[in-house]
Amino acid sequence: MAVFTSVTLDEVNAWLEKNYRVGTASELKGISSGIENSNFFLTTQMGGTQREFVLTLFERLSKEQLPYYLELMEHLSKKGIKVPAPLRNNAHQIVGDLNGKPATIVTKLSGKSFLNPSVRHCELVGDALAKMHLAGLDFQLSQANLRSIDWWKSTVPLVIPHLNSAQDQLIQSELVAQINFFNSAEYQSLPSGPSHCDLFRDNVLFDNVSGQDELGGFFDFYFAGNDKWLFDLAVTINDWCIDLATGEIDQARYAGMIEKYQAVRSFEPAEINSWNMMLRAAALRFWVSRLWDYHLPREAKMLTPHDPTHFERILISRREVSSYLPNNSAKHATK
Known part of the structure; x- marks a missing residue:
């Protein structure tokens, strides 16, 4: 969510006046976290009422791709899942154009992120993620995860020139293992549906309610x-339930998230x-993307690429463990 395309308050107000009934923009503040789109906190005033939104200008995704993401958020919001709700414009369109880029406004969730989550935070996320998966079962649109294995296969050759020999061997051997896994009958049989695919700690908010943290919501879909x-x-576990220095699983947070998830939706045999291979797949996905962002960056205001070696450590850790026991008795990993 770095800022690639600048927008002024006057430009936003002209756009709002033409397309929305949300009043006049009084404040526009660029959001520095993230690396994909240009995002701004937007405050409007209408009839003495102040409202807060998030304005997004999309830098990679096309206008034709965007209805999947935005209508999924709209669908989940209507199902009671705590996610930002997109605002449709006066023509009932869910996405428009601003400064030459596809753009949309969504409601702003309340709360704050916890970069050092507790067991309770992980339990809340596990519960809500399972509910989100089930709520998406009747979503009518379908679009493949654009950062899945086909993207890994095309991107790994681009980053290999920037790797040392050990990293080269690791990334290529894991890619081959994942290709075989994805082609297996067992993988093909796994339950699927709309998925967030990027539910990191900074994409979840928590509200303090009566002295206890409650889920504020998921965002950045x-x-x-x-x-x-x-x-x-697996993507979520690899970010929420680890020791950041080593990438190894934190057992208390891991068990809490797994158990609360399975209280809503139990794993199939x-x-x-497939659990261990999926943890490795999730680690590989983000190692590849961080290598790509780090070594082949785009210019953007407030952009700071993430350290790729973090997910290299996580992948190595997942490859070293033979079993993570993804069931309701998941209390330990077996080396």
């Missing part, structure tokens, strides 16, 4: 796609058998 639900959970 612009890597979402129809994928295996197990992959979505094929999911239990």
Whole structure:
């Protein structure tokens, strides 16, 4: 969510006046976190009422691709899942154009992110993620996860020139392993549906309610796609339930998230058998993307690429462990 395309308050007000009934923009502030789109906190005034939104200008996604993400958010919001709700414009369109880019406004969730989550935070996320998966079952649109294995296969050759020999061997051997896994009958049998695919700690908010943190909501759905639900959970586990210095699983947070997820949706036998490979797939996906962002960057205001070695460590850690026991008794990993 860096700022690639600048927008002024006057430009936003002209756009709002023409397309929306949300009043006049009084404040526009660029959001520095993230690396894909240009995002701004937008405050409007209308009849003495102040409202807060998030304005997004899309830098990679086309206008034709965007209805999947935005209508998924609209669908989940209507199902009671705590996600930002897109505003449709006066022509009932869910996406418009601003400064030459596709643009939309969504409601702003309340709360704050916790970059050092507790067991309770992980439990809340596990519960809500399972509910989100089930709520998406009757979503009518379908779009593959654009950062899945086909993207890995095309991107790995681009980053290999920037790797040392050990990294080269690791990334190529894991890619071959994942290609074989994705082609297996067991993988094909895994339950799937709309998935967030990027549910990191900074994409979740928590509200303090009566002295206790409650889920404020999930946001930033612009890597979402129809994928295996197990992959979505593995991405989440690999960010929320680890020791940041080593990439190794934190057992208390891991067990809390897994148990609360399975209290809503139990794993099928094929999911239990595929769990270790899916944790590795989730690690590879973000190692590849961080290598790409770091070594082949785009210019943007406030853009700071993430350290690729973080997910290299996570992938190495997942490859070293033989079993993570993804069931309700998941209390330990076996080396």
